[in-house]
Amino acid sequence: NLGTVYKYLKKFDEAEPYFQNAIKIGEETGDLLNLAMTYRSYSVFLQEKGDMQLLEQISREGIEIAKEVNAQYEEAVLEMSLGVALKEQGRYSEAKKWLLSSANKFVSQGADEDVLVPYLELVPLYASLGLPDSSRYYSNLYQETLRNKFEKESRETTAELETKYQTALKDSQIAEQELEINKKxxxxxxxxxxxxxxxxxxxxxxxxQRLKNQQLQQESKLQAALAKIETQNKLQEQRELISRDLHDNIGAQLTFIISAIENLKFYQPIQEQLTHRFDQISNFTRQTITELRDTIWAMNSGEISWQELCNRVHAYTQKAEESSGISMEFDIGQSFPLEKTMPSSQSIQILRIIQESIQNSIKHSEASEVKILLEKNKEGISLQVSDNGKGFDLEKVIAGNGLYNLRKRAEELGAVLKINSTLGSGTKIKLTEVS
Structure with a gap:
């Protein structure tokens, strides 16, 4: 109680030791019911303080205690606090599970006022997950629940006034009987x-009621504006991803086609050989369209295995070798987990890094050989693309879209990208910890 008093006085540093000491006493005495109540009060304090990491820990511990003594209200509040902590840390999928569970428990207990908090938290959460319909649903549900609460309070107030009125009327009738002279x-x-x-x-x-209606309208406008902003941010991210994919994919394919055409200048004018080379160029141009479709497919797929990704890389290197005349070698380590799956968005990022690296070798390195190595070591999964070209000076080269996209994609994967190049000794690009 002292911790709660200091919390209301905004003296957080003085309040927190009381909550922690109360938990310690509850554990020592084995009073689990009061311990669950203390965890609930402490979680509310941490939420107001803004310490989300500690809030997650305290909420998880408190949920287990509340379950043990069947303290359903404390369990619902702690699940709501855990959902808030996870949401504020950007872990939206985990947060959604706890907020929905908390809301269901409040509804089953008839706690109409308490259920408003998880409803309100779910509105921006679903917007962050790119689910505007769900966001709109919980926004409407929040408003409906709030409206029902106000109507219930209004009915209770009216009933109370009616009771007072009836009591006053009866008193008046009794007084009228006793004092008929003053009846009128x-x-x-x-x-x-x-x-x-x-x-x-x-x-x-x-x-x-008018003030409450105005408040509801303002809250509804605010939630709609937040949902709109979240949707716009998601759309912008998708535009950037598609823009980079088009640059990497189409740019790489066209580079191969141009290289193949340049190589034709060195062929003798023999009809059969020219026909064969033009057929190769025609087939590779068709592959450009296929790769563009693959990009769209990958963006809408779920999980992709490393085996599928390696098949795509192998097909890509074969086409690149035929079109550029540069030897392409793709090796996979013996212990590499080809059956392991990954999100499609991650697979397309890795594929584009390989394509961009090969494209740079073809365009700039004057190499005769490009090697791609995929292996698993103690650091995790490692990807390496190297050539035996002329190399370049990293301090003097002007980074274009190619190098920028390589670093950007590695950053989005949470991986480490290293570029080593020496004049006359080729270039090596290594991506680690992509698992």
Whole structure:
């Protein structure tokens, strides 16, 4: 209780030791019910303080205690606090599970006021997950629940006034029987007083309802604006991803086609050989369209295995070798887990890094050989693309879209990208910890 008092006084540093000491005493005495209540109060304090990491820990511990003693209300509050902590840390999928569970428990307990908090938290959460319909659903559910709460309070107030009115009326009738002489005067004054009370109460109820309606409208506009901003941010991210994919994919394919055409200049004018080379270029151009479709497919797929990704890389290197005349070698380590799966968005990022690296070798390195190595070691999964070209000076080269996209994609994968190049000794690009 002292911790709660200091919390209301905004003295967080003085409040927190009381909560921690209360938990310690509860554990020592084995009073699990009071311990669950203490965890609930502490979680509310941490939520107001803004310490989300500690809030996650305390909420998880408190949930286990509440389950043990079947403290359903404490369990619901702690699940709501855990959902808030996870949401504030950007772990939206985990947060959604706890917030929905908390809301269901509050509803089953008839805690109409408490359920408003998880409903309100779910509105921006679903917007962050790119689910505007769900966000709109919980926004409407929040408003409906709030409206029902106000209507219930209004009915209770009206019933209370009706009871007072009936009591006053009965008292008036008794007084009328006892004092018949003053019957008319008492009836007149009682009616006037009652009318005045009803007018005042009605006016106050009207003002209160009007203010609540205005508040609901403002909250609805705010939630709609937040959902719109979240949607716009998601759309912008998708635009950037598609833009980079088009640059990497189409740019790489066209580079191969241009290289193949340049190589034709060195062929003798023999019809069969020219026909064969033009067929290769025609087939590779068709592959450009296929790769563009693959990009769209990958963005809409779920999970992709390393085996599928390696098949795509192998097909890509074969086409690159045929079109550029550069030897392409793709090796996979013996212990590499080809059956392991990954999100499609991650697989397309890795594929684009390989394509961009090969494209840079073809365009700039004057190499005769490109090697791709995929292996698993103690650091995790490692990807390496190297050539035997002329290399370049990293400090003097002007980074274009190619190098920028390589670093950007590695950053989005949470991986480490290293580029080593020496004039006359080729270039090596290594991506680690992509698992």
């Amino acid at each position: 005067n008492l009836l007149l004054f009682g009616s006037l007083a009652l009318a005045l009370v009803l007018v005042v109460v009605g006016y106050l109820l009207y003002k209160q």
